[in-house]
Amino acid sequence: MVRADVIACLELWKETEALVMRIAADNKASVTGFLDRNQGLSFVAEAEGELIGNILCGHDGRCGYVYHLAVSQRSRREGLASAMLAYSIEALRKQGIAHCHTFVAFRNLTALKFWRSVGGNLRPDLRVVTIDVEERLPPAGKGWSHGPMLDTGASIP
Numbered sequence: 001m002v003r004a005d006v007i008a009c010l011e012l013w014k015e016t017e018a019l020v021m022r023i024a025a026d027n028k029a030s031v032t033g034f035l036d037r038n039q040g041l042s043f044v045a046e047a048e049g050e051l052i053g054n055i056l057c058g059h060d061g062r063c064g065y066v067y068h069l070a071v072s073q074r075s076r077r078e079g080l081a082s083a084m085l086a087y088s089i090e091a092l093r094k095q096g097i098a099h100c101h102t103f104v105a106f107r108n109l110t111a112l113k114f115w116r117s118v119g120g121n122l123r124p125d126l127r128v129v130t131i132d133v134e135e136r137l138p139p140a141g142k143g144w145s146h147g148p149m150l151d152t153g154a155s156i157p
């Protein structure tokens with residue numbers, strides 16, 4: 001994936017169900033900056049000149065992260081996501097990164113089935129916590145908000 005692919009990737013992400021986009025992070029400038037910092041780790045799939053798949057991957061020097069993985073509806077179950085992930089994992093390995101995490105929406109069972117098929121391990125011991133650094137932090141112990149305490153032990157059908 002190169003800078004010239006960014007607009008087409010943003011379009012793919014917008015039309016992909018279950019893909020969680022953040023305005024602050026998923027825009028042309030931000031994704032271009034991400035690519036510059038994480039060269040050779042993200043990939044696209046194309047058919048007849050059209051972008052039909054994308055993986056957005058990077059690392060912080062310690063762990064790798066897959067931020068977005070999407071394949072257009074008509075090109076699914078052809079192994080594209082598995083192939084793009086294999087490229088990213090190999091690129092991470094070459095850069096000395098031993099682990100890679102991803103965030104999956106709680107009810108995205110298709111994604112869970114995909115990650116299981118490629119050997120991913122679901123982590124029932126972790127929750128994701130997000131802090132908005134643009135907003136003033138509440139005093140310690142106050143202003144804590146959370147969603148319902150979901151049953152993280154749910155099995156993948």
Ligand SMILES: CC(C)(COP(=O)(O)OP(=O)(O)OC[C@H]1O[C@@H](n2cnc3c(N)ncnc32)[C@H](O)[C@@H]1OP(=O)(O)O)[C@@H](O)C(=O)NCCC(=O)NCCS
Pocket residue numbers: 016017018019068069070071072075076077078079080081082083102103104105108110111113114115117
């Ligand atoms: C998840 C997604 C990227 C998978 O892309 P894909 O190219 O179809 O995946 P692959 O063809 O490489 O599938 C590999 C394996 O994953 C599993 N899998 C993928 N999609 C599945 C589905 N809909 N139902 C059950 N298993 C599925 C299968 O085991 C599959 O192997 P098989 O086809 O030989 O049975 C695609 O469905 C997608 O873009 N979904 C919407 C966005 C999303 O949820 N992204 C992940 C965010 S974490």
